[in-house]
Amino acid sequence: MEQKKDYYQDALLKNHGKSLCYHFFRNPVALIALIIVLFLALVAAAVSILSYYGIEWPMNPNETHLNARLLPPGLEHWIGTDHLGRDVFSRMLHGTSISMTVGFTAVAVSLSIGVSIGSVAGYCGGKLDQILMRSVDALLCFPTFFLILTAVALLGPSLINIIVVIGLISWTGTARLVRAEFLTLRETEYVYAARILGQRWWKLIIKHMLPNAAAVILITAILGIPEAILAEAGLSFLGFGVQPPQATWGNIIADGKNYFLDAWWLIFFPGLAILITALSFYLLGDALREVTE
Amino acid sequence: MLSFILRRLGLAFFLLFVISLISFFIVTLTPGSPYPWGEMNPKISPELKEAFRKKFHLDRPLPVQYCLMLHDLFTGKLRSMKDELPVLRKILDRLPASLRLNITAMLFSLSCGTLLGIYGARHAGHWHDLLSSFLAFLLIALPSFWISYLVVIGLVKHVGIPILGTQSYGIDFPNEFSRWLDQTWHLMLPALILSLGALAIQSRYLRASMIETLREHYILTAQAKGLSSSAIFYKHALRNSLRPLITGIGMLLPSLISGTVIIESIFAYPGMGQLGYQAVLERDYPMLVALNFIVAALVLIGNFISDLLYAVVDPRVRLE
Numbered sequence: 001m002e003q004k005k006d007y008y009q010d011a012l013l014k015n016h017g018k019s020l021c022y023h024f025f026r027n028p029v030a031l032i033a034l035i036i037v038l039f040l041a042l043v044a045a046a047v048s049i050l051s052y053y054g055i056e057w058p059m060n061p062n063e064t065h066l067n068a069r070l071l072p073p074g075l076e077h078w079i080g081t082d083h084l085g086r087d088v089f090s091r092m093l094h095g096t097s098i099s100m101t102v103g104f105t106a107v108a109v110s111l112s113i114g115v116s117i118g119s120v121a122g123y124c125g126g127k128l129d130q131i132l133m134r135s136v137d138a139l140l141c142f143p144t145f146f147l148i149l150t151a152v153a154l155l156g157p158s159l160i161n162i163i164v165v166i167g168l169i170s171w172t173g174t175a176r177l178v179r180a181e182f183l184t185l186r187e188t189e190y191v192y193a194a195r196i197l198g199q200r201w202w203k204l205i206i207k208h209m210l211p212n213a214a215a216v217i218l219i220t221a222i223l224g225i226p227e228a229i230l231a232e233a234g235l236s237f238l239g240f241g242v243q244p245p246q247a248t249w250g251n252i253i254a255d256g257k258n259y260f261l262d263a264w265w266l267i268f269f270p271g272l273a274i275l276i277t278a279l280s281f282y283l284l285g286d287a288l289r290e291v292t293e
Numbered sequence: 294m295l296s297f298i299l300r301r302l303g304l305a306f307f308l309l310f311v312i313s314l315i316s317f318f319i320v321t322l323t324p325g326s327p328y329p330w331g332e333m334n335p336k337i338s339p340e341l342k343e344a345f346r347k348k349f350h351l352d353r354p355l356p357v358q359y360c361l362m363l364h365d366l367f368t369g370k371l372r373s374m375k376d377e378l379p380v381l382r383k384i385l386d387r388l389p390a391s392l393r394l395n396i397t398a399m400l401f402s403l404s405c406g407t408l409l410g411i412y413g414a415r416h417a418g419h420w421h422d423l424l425s426s427f428l429a430f431l432l433i434a435l436p437s438f439w440i441s442y443l444v445v446i447g448l449v450k451h452v453g454i455p456i457l458g459t460q461s462y463g464i465d466f467p468n469e470f471s472r473w474l475d476q477t478w479h480l481m482l483p484a485l486i487l488s489l490g491a492l493a494i495q496s497r498y499l500r501a502s503m504i505e506t507l508r509e510h511y512i513l514t515a516q517a518k519g520l521s522s523s524a525i526f527y528k529h530a531l532r533n534s535l536r537p538l539i540t541g542i543g544m545l546l547p548s549l550i551s552g553t554v555i556i557e558s559i560f561a562y563p564g565m566g567q568l569g570y571q572a573v574l575e576r577d578y579p580m581l582v583a584l585n586f587i588v589a590a591l592v593l594i595g596n597f598i599s600d601l602l603y604a605v606v607d608p609r610v611r612l613e
Contacts, residue, residue, distance in 0.1 A: 029423070029427070134304070134307060134308065134311070135311055137308055138308045138311035138312050138315065138589075139315065140544075140547070141308065141312055141547065141589040141590075141592040141593050141596070142312070142315070142316075142547060142585060142588070142589045142592075143547040143548070143550040143551035143588055143589075143592075144547065144548070144551055145551035145552070145554065145555075146550065146551050146554055146566075146569055146584075146585070146588070147319065147585065149554060149569075149570075149573055150319065150320065150569075150573060150581050150585065151319055151323060153573040153574075153576070154320065154323035154576065154581075155323050155324065226434060230434070230436060233436055233438075234436070234437075234438065234555055237436075237438045237555065238554070238555065238558070238570065240573070253438065253439065253442070257442060260442055260445070260446055261446065261449070261450050264446055267439065267442045267443070267446075268443070270439075271436055271438075271439030271440075271442075271443075272439075274434075274436045274439065275431075275434055275435055275436060275439070278433075278434035278436075279430055279431055279434040282430040282433060282434055283427075283430055286426070286430065
């Protein structure tokens with residue numbers, strides 16, 4: 001009996017997963033977005049690994065050529081050079097890994113805070129829930145980007161600080177969603193059953209409820225990545241991002257803004273990269289949400 | 294209704310307290326020197342340093358500092374570390390321009406966002422809907438500084454239209470109307486770019502809420518009665534989907550104000566965003582605390598009003 005039931009459930013789950021995949025892959029927009037995201041992740045990893053072994057392709061992003069300043073896009077420099085004669089394409093490749101790092105790790109930070117606070121608030125309810133959610137409300141009143149800017153500027157801009165600050169400030173949305181999900185999960189029969197069987201509350205949350213909230217969490221994570229990337233780009237643009245000579249998409253634009261009437265490529269291409277990246281993540285997240293609903 | 298208002302008011306005061314705590318401690322607990330001249334400047338004598346610390350209460354323990362800062366803020370005595378002008382006056386000087394920009398942007402995003410959302414919901418599932426969804430995500434993903442620069446390059450370089458600042462300088466306006474026209478033109482572009490992200494979010498909210506409303510039983514009833522589909526859509530469904538829009542307004546404000554930091558610095562628009570950026574550059578602690586606090590308090594008031602409106606529109610909310 002026991003085995004039979006498991007088998008049945010397994011088959012159900014497999015079919016469920018298959019139908020999700022089927023619906024997901026039938027959506028061409030989602031497919032393209034997924035390919036772009038995977039490609040960007042691949043580029044970021046490849047660039048980091050290659051530069052670790054001292055291979056700089058196509059050029060060293062920090063090598064200056066003062067006789068080749070502000071060259072327009074051409075055969076040698078695919079998308080031109082900046083005011084110090086650095087190859088913008090190489091710099092953008094290196095910027096990819098920074099953006100991806102910031103996106104993924106900042107979301108990991110915000111997710112861990114948001115999920116733990118949301119799940120505890122949703123499961124426990126009562127006074128604790130009230131206090132936690134009112135704090136979330138208070139945090140939501142702040143203009144997020146300005147708060148991030150304030151904290152990063154005072155801490156001093158570095159990769160770690162930016163990641164931590166973005167993560168510490170942008171967990172509120174996740175907490176709200178996870179709490180709402182837990183409020184409904186709390187009333188389900190298997191949670192009652194587990195509670196009656198004497199399961200400890202933290203084990204119940206981690207083992208039984210979190211896996212069932214996985215879809216919501218995954219989607220908020222994917223939708224959080226572009227926000228972190230855009231926040232980092234904005235910080236870089238204002239001069240409080242990852243500091244030069246390390247190239248990021250935002251600080252290529254920030255450097256280029258002094259020459260914007262002469263060298264449009266310094267602004268156009270990095271911005272386009274930010275736009276395409278953020279758009280792909282948003283479309284991917286939205287497609288996933290549609291499929292799971 | 295009265296008990297609802299009182300409960301909400303109590304909550305608002307509690308939130309105000311939490312907001313003041315967050316805005317104070319996020320500035321004071323971050324490591325780094327508060328002195329405008331840097332920690333290790335040899336030209337500054339210990340006496341001068343001590344006087345500075347005393348003036349801005351830096352010699353007191355943190356809880357006392359917090360109380361003193363709140364007291365100074367509400368009595369208008371809180372001064373900027375940079376030029377020692379009262380913080381409140383500096384902010385109030387910038388407030389009218391900031392409000393003009395933000396309200397214009399909000400009007401843009403509400404009107405266009407509503408239209409885009411209606412369009413998406415009306416053609417739900419059709420390629421029109423896919424296109425409008427794509428457009429919405431494109432607008433959310435658009436880095437505002439990038440599009441600002443592209444627009445500035447296009448207009449200034451190729452068309453030769455002045456757009457920076459609040460009005461054109463070096464021109465004698467023949468009458469008040471032409472000056473107003475010039476100022477409005479200068480306001481439009483930053484407001485439009487500022488509104489893009491909020492516009493897209495608004496349209497997504499409205500689309501989702503309309504599609505949900507269209508599944509209700511009373512829509513089925515209306516269909517059974519033989520009403521035309523546009524009458525059902527615009528009279529029955531739209532009205533009932535507008536409720537989330539009211540709460541949406543409260544959520545819009547913080548994102549707009551965040552956006553102004555970048556937009557105002559590009560368009561040289563003298564609003565609170567630029568003041569904030571200046572304060573960040575100068576590490577002006579009192580200014581940063583006051584700005585974060587005041588902006589969050591403004592948002593709180595906005596939320597409070599939208600909650601009240603919500604309760605007026607939908608009596609069920611009052612009982613929650």
